[in-house]
Structures are given as C-alpha cells and as structure tokens.
Amino acid sequence: MLLPARQMPILLLLLPLILIPVSLVESRATVEQPAGEQLSSFWLRQAQDSLRERLARFKDSITDVRRAKNVVLLMGDGLSLTTLTAARILKGQRSGGRGEEARLAVERFPFAGLTKTYCVDEQTPDSACTATAYLGGVKTQGGTVGQSASGERVDSVIQWAQRAGKATGVVTTTRLTDASPAGAYAHVRRRGEELEIARQLVEEEPGRSLEVILGGGFGKFAGERRDGKDLLAQWRQSNPKGCLSRSLKELRNCSGATGKLLGLFSDNHMSYHLAASKDQPRLSEMAVAAIEKLERKSQESGDGSGYFVFIEGGRIDHGHHETRVGYALDEMLELDAAVEAVLKMIDPRETLVVFTADHSHTLSMAGYAKRGTSILGMDDHQKDLNGVPYSTLNYAIGKWQSLDKEGRRESPSKTLSPTSYTPSYISGRKGVHSGEDVAVFAMGPQSHLFGGIMEQNLLPHLMGYAACLGRGVTLCNRNQDAKPVPL
Template identity: 45%
Template sequence: MFLRTLLVIAVCVNVGGRSLKNKGAPQRLLFDEKNKDHWNIQAQWVLRSKVAAPLNKKVAKNVILFLGDGMSITTLAATRVYLGQQHGHNGEELKLSFETFPYTGLAKTYCVDHNVADSACSGTAYLTGIKANSGTVGLSAAVKRGDCEGQRNGAHSVTGLMDWAQRAGKSTGVVTTTRVTHATPAASYAHSADRRWEADTDLPKKGLHCDDIALQLVRGRVGSKIDVVLGGGRKNFFPKSQRDVEGHNGYRSDGADLVREWLVKKTSMGALPKYVYTRQQLLELDVEENNSVLGLFAPDHMPYSLEAEDDDPSLSEMTQKAIEILSANKNGFFLFVEGGRIDTAHHETKARKALDETAEMAKAVEAALRMVDIEETLIVVTSDHSHTMTYSGYSKRGTDILGFSNKMNASDNLPYTTLSYANGPGYKPHEQFRRHNLMLDDINHLNYTYPSLVPIVRETHGGEDVAVFAKGPWSHLFTGNYEQNYLPHAMAFAACIGPGLTTCK
C-alpha cells in the first residue's frame, strides 16, 4: 500500500506483466534493467508525457507550499533508496511522490549577510519574497540580528503569502512538526530581529521591549487571522506558573495564557475556534462545528515519526485535517506545511531519522494530492537549505543505504558508511593515529550519529541550491535557476494575490 501511494516507479513499463517476444529469443520482462528495451521504453514514456502535457494557465484557487526543512538533494536521493528498500526494491529507480511533478527548478538559498542560510532568512525569502539577514524573521536586511529597535520600526517589516492570501479573502493555515513559533513557520506571520525570541522569556532583559513570536501569532495582524495552526511548542503559550495537560510547565514570564487569549480573540472575530492537543481530538474535530483550530501537540518540537506514540498526529494527518477545514472557503486557501524534523535530525547527524522524516514529508504530499483538485490547486514542494550529508562509495545496487559501502575499505583498510557528514557530533577522534573502526559501532541504532569529518556540537547547513517541485496552475513558472525569494512572487502570480504582477492583472 505504501509503495503504491508514496513511490512511483520511474519506468511505467512491464505493461501488465507482458514480456518481450522475439522469435527464437528467450522471453524477457520489459521491467528488467538488463534489457535495453526497459530503458528505451522508460525514456520514451517520460518524453511522451512531457510533450503531451498542456500548460495550465488557470487561476490557482488554492496554493499549498510544502517545505522540507534541510531537505537537500542528497537527502532526497538517499530517501528514495531508504523507502524503496523497505518494500523489497533497490530504491534508486523509484521516485518520491513529489518527484513525479512535471516541473522542477533550483533555488539559491544564501542570506544577504551569510553565504549559507539559516531557516529564518530563508523562510523570509520564500514566504515574503524579500531576502534577509541570518537569524531574522519577517524583516528586510536593513535589520541586523538582535536589533529590537529595527524590529519595532515598522518600515522594515515585510509580509508575504499568508498576508496576501488573507487580504484576498482566502483561508490560511500553518502545519509543522516543529514548534509553531520556530523560525520557519514564524516567517509566515511574525517580524522578529532574532529567531530565538519565541517567548517573552527569550527576550533580552535590558533595553527596548519587542513582541515575541508566540505573542505575534495570537495578537499580530497576520498571525491572529490564521485559521489553522498545527504543530508543537505548547510551552511558549503558557506561563511558568501553569502546567499544561501533560504536566509540563509553561515558559512565559508575563503570565499570559495565550491559548485562552487565542480562543477569545477568534470568537470575537466571528470564528468557531477549537483548541486541541491530542491526535484523537484532531481526528475527531468536526469541521462544520469548528472552522478554526489551534493544535499544540507537544511542549517542544513534535517527536520524530520513528519515536511517535499513538496520540501523536503524523504530518499527513495534520495536513489532511488542515485541508479539510480550509477547503470550506469558496475563495480558496493558502496552506504552508513544514516537515521540520528533517533538519533537526541532520543537525544531530542521525541520518536514519532524517531519511524517515523525508519519507513522512512525501506521505503528506501524497495525502494532499488525494484531497485537492490539481486543476485549481498549485502545489510547490521545496527546501529552505541543504545539509552537509554526502552519499558516496560505489556500492553495489541493493546495499543498505544506512550501512557500509561494500565496494572496498578506505586506504587505511577500515570500512566507511555510504552516508556521512562534513561536520557534526558524529566525529570520532583517531586512535593511535588510526581512524575509528566503525565496525565497533551499532550503526543500526535509531540514534546512531553518522561519521563526521570535523567535530562540531551541531552539524551545519550546506550552501548549495535546493530543488523545487511544482504541479498545478502555472507550475511551469518554477523551472530554471532563480533566487529563493522568487518563489512567493510566482505563487502569488498564479493565485492572483499580492501587490505584484498576477495572471489577473
């Protein structure tokens, strides 16, 4: 079932199991990589599908932006193999759900002040259309990180897709597996000179006072109008003196109960709001009785999929419920969905978790495709930045992607893994001038930290371009190579929202 829905074989051959019939020659299945006809038919099928595909120039009633945080091209390639091998395939020949989209491009991810992006400046770029400084959210590059005065000066604030969609009368939503106040989702609604200012407790003790990100989600002009917010980060909405439903203390110092405030504000705006904190509550939510929902399912980030319990909703389940709620608006909707824990796993050099979270992202895209009319819904899938994981070694097909290269040992006669990192916590010091013997490690452990060249507490991002996949109205606008801040301009064009050029004007 998963193989059918999550992975698409890139060959579309076998043609009902038919074999190649030549007189006097042994019969061979077309789905056979040693058969030259396999490759000819595969390439011809792709060519014909591209030639026959008409350009969709309709107005995009709905827009869904999927963001795999840290989902590098290397991560995509490794995840294909990871997911394929779980279903008895080699894996390289398969595609993730969104890799079948007809149009792809490459986005350049650097910040204005750094050559390698963080999630704050990149989020500002692909959500507002403005490139920013590292560590800043929803502000132009006129504001440096930590500049509270610059944040308070509204002249430097920038808004984008979320604001434009709301002004056009569309419903809006944010779904993430991280804290809903984390840098990536925050860029859709907040203005912060420091991505770390998620709650008031994080703000500097001296100097000017700036609104924290959680506060802006509840009281901000854009944040308060978001109809669906699903993810983690519950602690940033409750005071330290209060415990949440799981017994965890809140983190706020100002005594504000922002969940209660959110419910009151939404009701005053004429909405029918609901606060949920378990998977069951989310799945049982009646969209006819509640047209706005705040779901905070963990005090911090949501758990990794491989460690999730029965009451933790998956990214797919949150995405489906969001679409179900937002689809009630006859004017359409804009939904931002982040698979955020790909990034945190890479920072820990836990490749197994990173690949699994990418697979979860592919499932969420597949779930969305089943629910929307792709003729009137533009779906864009991309990443904010890459990571330093590499995929190497000349291994034979079928070799465990999370295991050792089986071609040969290194020149020191010690084995090495197919996946490794340029830097990070997986560094192991040499022993008697020899590289650490990885055969002594339990590389099958869920939390195994993969080898790193340079010792660093947290692995860093990478600076190369990231892939962009698009399907639906005006998806052909997303081909080629472009700056990351181009993305929201193209999405706004297709949906007839925002102040710039659109297909309607």
C-alpha cells in the same frame, strides 16, 4: 622622506608582498553588501523583474491561463538533494526493493528547478532569513524573520492570501514559533524571540486570522511565559467556536468543528516520528486535517475563494544537526507521506502545489556502493587508503567520527543502525547547514514558471502570480502593462 632612486625598483618588487597579506586580512571586511540589499524594495524589484523575464520566456510557448484557486506550499527544512536521494532509497528498501528505483511522491510533479539560498549577510543561510525569502519575497540577514535587513516589515504570502480573501493555515512538526513557521506570520529581528513570536501569532495579523495552526511549542503560549499572558485563553476568547487539540484523538474530534483549528501537540518540537507516541499526529494527518478545514472554509465563503497552506517537515533539519541520518530520512519520508496525502485531496487543475527546501545540509553519499546496499549501512568493499571500510552516508561536519582509542579511523559497520550517529569527516559540535542550491518542484496552474535556477525570494512572487496574490504582476493583472509595482 623621498627614497633614493636606486631603491625604488626594489620597493616596487616588494610592494605585492606587502599588500597581499593586508588584502587577505581585509578581504572579509571589504566585501561589502550593496546598500540596496538592506531594503525590501531591492529584493521585491529584483523578483518582479525575474518574474517578468520568465513570463516573456514562455509567452509564445505556454498557453496555461489557469489561475490557482488554492496553493499548497510544502517545505522540508534542511532537505538537501542528497537527503532526497537517500530517502527515496530508504523508501524502496523499506518496502522490500533494492531501493534506488523507488519513487517519492514529489517525483510526480512535472516541473523542477533550483533556488539560491544565500542571505544578505550569509553565504550559507539559516531557516530565518530563508523563510523571509520563500514566504516574504525578500532576502534579509541571518536570524531575522519577516523583516528586511534594515528592519522594514515584510508581509508574507500568507498575508497576501488573506487580503485576497483566502483561508490560510500553517502546519509544522517543530514549535510553531520556530523560524520557518514564524516566517508565515511574525516580524522579529531575532528568531530567538519566540515568546514575542507566539504573541504575534495570537494577537496580530496575519496570525490571528489563520484558520489552521498545527504544530508543537505549547510552552511558548502558556507555560514558559513570564508576562502573565495566557495566549491560549486569549485564543479561545477570540475564537469561541475554535477547536483546540493537544493529541491525535482531540484533533480527530475537532474535525466537525465550525471554528478555527489550533493544535499544540508538544511542549517543545513534536517528537521525531520514529520516537513518537501514538497520541501524536503524523505530519500527513495534520496536513489532511488542515486541507479538509481550509476546503470547507473556502466553500463556506460562497464564492469558493480558495486557500493557502504552508506545511513544513521541520525536523529533517534536526536529524541532520544531530548527524543521525536515520531520523532525518524518516522525517523526509513523513513529508513524502504528507505529499501523497495532499495529492489525493487536491484537484491539480485548480491547486498549485509547490515543494521545496529552505537550505541544505552537509550529508554526502560517497563511494561506489553496489545496487541495493542498505542506505543506512555500508558496502564493505568501499575502503579508504588504510583498507578500512566506510559508510555510504557521511556528514562533512559532525560530532561522531568512527575513531578508535588511538584516534585511527575504524570501520563503523558494527555501530551503524537506523537511529545511530552517522560518521563525519570533520569533528564538530553538531551538523551544520550547507550553502548549495536546493530543489523546488511544482504542479498545477502556472507550475511551468518554477524551472531553472532562481533566487529563493522569487518563490512567493511566482505563487502570487499564479493565484493572483500580492501587489506585483499576477495572472489577473498581467495585461495592464502600465501597472506600476507598488513596493
């Protein structure tokens, strides 16, 4: 039915009011991902273009032609920039200083940049899609490990390294089947399929060729299985010279072993360092055992082909999820000790060391606390509008707010301790990830490429370039201009 002409202007005026609510409701649904992002080829091409851009940027100014024989990738799960700063202060305060002036081991790295962590379907990502990015070079959907969003298999840089003849290892403080370590060797649609992930680690490539596997999650290999498989017995059978350890003492006893190294130090995640028994190796001890083994294996190969090791401080994230910042910071300092130990063992002229995080957390460092204020405590002079003091460290979302019985905020000063819950602004079941960029630091051959802001899936391409791994542009083939990138 046609409207009378005199009603048309009124309708035109009302049109925006009619359309606005509809467009708001639909805004989520209508922001569709370009179809290309579902495919590996989209991200691989994009990363290779970005790598070429970087190479062109440094063409006339950087003369580093050193090839990385070894690569050490260290990763702090949930390691936000605030976590780095707060852990640095805690490190300084633990050694009797005011704290702010202390230095983390990673501060010796000459190059730093930021990575963008979003995934194909998530503004704020999880550890599965980010692992697929920083280990496989492909962004995927949340919860997916080692596959593109359309389900294609994505090989990790660990696999690239094995194809290049390098010895490889994976070290973590979480279950070995958790999303981050799984990104090194597994291919599953959902990260929760941990029994399948464990099977892939023992039965399939590149897991079965890993020289070093150290972490937690014993149950996924034996106790919790219902398929009748004893994956540890299988591993022993395939590796008659292999050394299986379940404690620090046994790990030390494995140091002379000629075969592969498998360590499962807990049924579940390894204990927080603050709560661990002396039988549990520290992350730095696992890192040292791994590099000693990989170095020896590389030398045995005759041509010293080198190694690639992925070392994760995985429980920083868990401390943040519990909103117990004391645990998160202590786990970060365990990673710091591991970096320190690694730097003592490697030759930076031939080893590329990269340190990064998978995603951020909502920890904030708020107010104007005076120099030297305990980072796990508070400066009583920093007060809200009601005159109630607040702690320096808070989470945006968490399960503890310092409220009294009437629901009024009270000072958390009496309850704060190195292991207590940390206040949050918004009440939630647990702490949540946050979506801002995370840091990446690099030292060694080609480390100048790790600067500025980059997509997270560029990282394996940069490591691949430096160590001549993978099918893209590398230091070894960069002059073959016509070389197509088989994606």
